[in-house]
Amino acid sequence: MGFLPSKNTKSVRRVESKVTGNPRSLVLSMVAFISNSILGIFSITIPIYAYVLGATPFEIGLVGSSVAFVYSFAPFIMGGLSDKIGQTKSMVLALSSIAALSLSYTMISDPIVLAFLRIFEGVSWAMLWPAIEAGTASLGGDLEEDLRRYNISWSSGATVGPPIAGFAMAVLNVSSVFYISSFMALLACLSVLFFMRGSRGKNVKGEKIDFKAALLTLKSYTSLYLPLTSSFFYSFIVSIVFTFFPPYAVYIGLSALEVGFLAFLSGVARTLSFFFAKYVHSRFGENLPIRFSTPLLGFSSILIYFGLPALHYLAFITIGVLVGLTYSSSLLTIMRKAKSKTGLYAGMFESAIGFGYMTGPLVGGLISGYRRNYPFLLCGFAGLTILIVQAALRKTLGGSRELRSTRRP
Template identity: 30%
Template sequence: MSFREILATPGIKPVLFTLWMAAFGFGVILPILPFYTLSLGAKPAELGLLTATFAFMSLVFSPLMGKLSDNIGRKKVAMFGTACFVVGYLVFAFADSLFLAFLARAIEGVGAAAIYPACVSLLSDLTTEKQRGKAMSLMGMVFSLGFIIGPAAGGLISAISVKDVFIFSALLSLANFVSINFQVQEPKEKEESTDIIGKEAGFLAHLTSPLLLLFMAAFMTSFMIGGIDSTLALYTSEKMGFSTPQVGLIFTYIGLLIMTMMLVSGELINRFGESRLILVGLILSGAGFFLLVFTHDWISILIPLAVFVAGNTMTFPSISSLLTKKVTAKRGTVLGLFSSFESLGMFAGPILGGFLYGIKHEYAFIGMAIVIWGYAIVFSLMSKKKLK
């Protein structure tokens, strides 16, 4: 099954476009967010808390949004999430205090809680098990395209005005809202293989099921992304003297790497299996963090980031693919819980990264590597028994 055949499936393209626009709108503010909030009086630790606020709100609201997507439909929930991003970006654009910056990130966190489970559920509903690995790779590719173009655009627009970056993101999210309304259709859920925990399992049953191992892997994936998002811009600026446009180029480089890896991740899943790729991905991601300790210029930072991205792009689509294969009914509810664990990682990563960065810059990367490698050991010992 080729990418072209999956894209030919009715309803796939509008969902992927929705995810791309959400990723672009998020990526466009990455190069300027740390410096913008520092100008409002934030300290490095508070910058970590600002990133964590986004994740905390997503953590709290993801289960609710996932359940709503099962009950009232994926499309309505995705539209609500996009509307939250419109409001959040506008609040950021006119913020004159740190409180308003935190409020904006909180609103955006609620939006993320709605968009992710709704869109992943749509992709799962529209594809078969055999298509699932490549469908999740396509999702990763459109996200990476957003991060390729978004940070570069953000760096360029910020040269005119920082406020214009947020207004541009708000307009883009508004266009996304209109696109969802007119292009996305509500499919019926498909039931395929036997559900690993039963079709009508409740919230606590999910937490105590074998899926917890995948939920924790999702936590780790977001933990490392949150950690690098909250520290990389400051690290390259303070240690290497990078300007805002140069920081934007670093994030664009990361996006290009993700795009390249996602082209092959679907084939890797089919060839080696999800569990094996998750383990290898965790090991490589930790290695990427550890190698960042030894960077000092443009050239030296490229290899650690490549190692980190290779690991992350093995882990993320493998987790999503395996989860949607193990769960057949009420996917929105399960994916909402899955998104909560991702959000918890995005909450914990910036807090730990910001705290350790405040002590010594390199400690942030060493600490993240130790945590990720620790879970890789746990996953290696338990996955064969729990995820048969």
């Protein structure tokens, strides 16, 4: 016979979860790690694979932008869908699609077909990440600790993915990397299927997902303005740095090994930042790190402009730390407001990031035509812009309690 758990029962479950470990939490962390490892693998392998297929520079850009375009709006839709059908089904559908697409990449010979298939890959990622974030936010324990574990997991995956791709391509061949990625996606899919069966999230079965109502809540939840705009600018800046630094590095005489090592250092710094973000939040709240870290992210990227190796190391380590603070603080702020619509709000967050990743390379590409290091000045301009946006938000919404620091005693 069912019963409604009391507050004391929920507290006992939270304590029990901390002591024994939540199996769902472990599975979600593993899925986040594997999924972003695959993304890291694809980020290195697919441009090279497109080149091997004979793609022109324009076609290589098309292969990359097809995913970014879809990811600029699809997460919002797919996040709402995960609230409707359940996070487990969303993850299984997404991971099985990624596994199938990885195999299909080995069977094509035309880069245009590759760009077309990557549209479906973008839909799969858009279905996956909001579901993982919503599932993490719905665990019922300490939200900040659960999101911290999730952030460390995906960041670690993003750090190890590119070296896995590089090693596999060096020892085997490009196609073999897609077989490895397919196996990894299938492993994650089976883990979700067997260990998270019956998990739906917080929504009631059959509940209608009202996208318009979710957008209208932005008027009442003014605290969402800051993390959403910061998420856009952070991804705008990072996409410029990681799109235009590799060719710029080759132009100024850096080796591919050094470029890879800089990216690795940035990933390690980001992961450590996620680890310590909880202590930053307990001291300063969540809003203060967002306000400072996003503009500083833009200003620190200017260091790359000067072409000095020592400044490159300083820039990439700083970028990693600031990305960790911006991402963790923004996601935590948004998910605190999500209530039952965890997938929808996670999708809103991911769409803001996707829009930044789509527009950054486009605008940076226009400017790089004048000089190769101009995109890094654009990052500084973006940092200045976010300061202006934040000042405008404080002036317009200054009376709102939700824009004040969220520091907790």
